[in-house]
Amino acid sequence: MRTRILTIVTILFIGFLSISVSNNHESKHFRENRIEVEEWMTTPFNFIEEVLEIEDWMTKPFVTN
Secondary structure, three states: OHHHHHHHHHHHHHHHHHHHHHHHHHHHHHHHOOOOOOHHHHOOOOOOOOOOOOOHHHHOOOOOO
């Protein structure tokens, strides 16, 4: 009887630990996905780029044999 209770308590303890570890991992993962916007990301470009010239070969699909 004592070993049965000890087995049940051990299983419940391992289940509790696995749930708490998985919740901690998810919150850490959520923190890693947080995007930090810096000032240089929001300022407009101050230079004029050259116009991209689209050539005929750029618009055709790739053909593989």
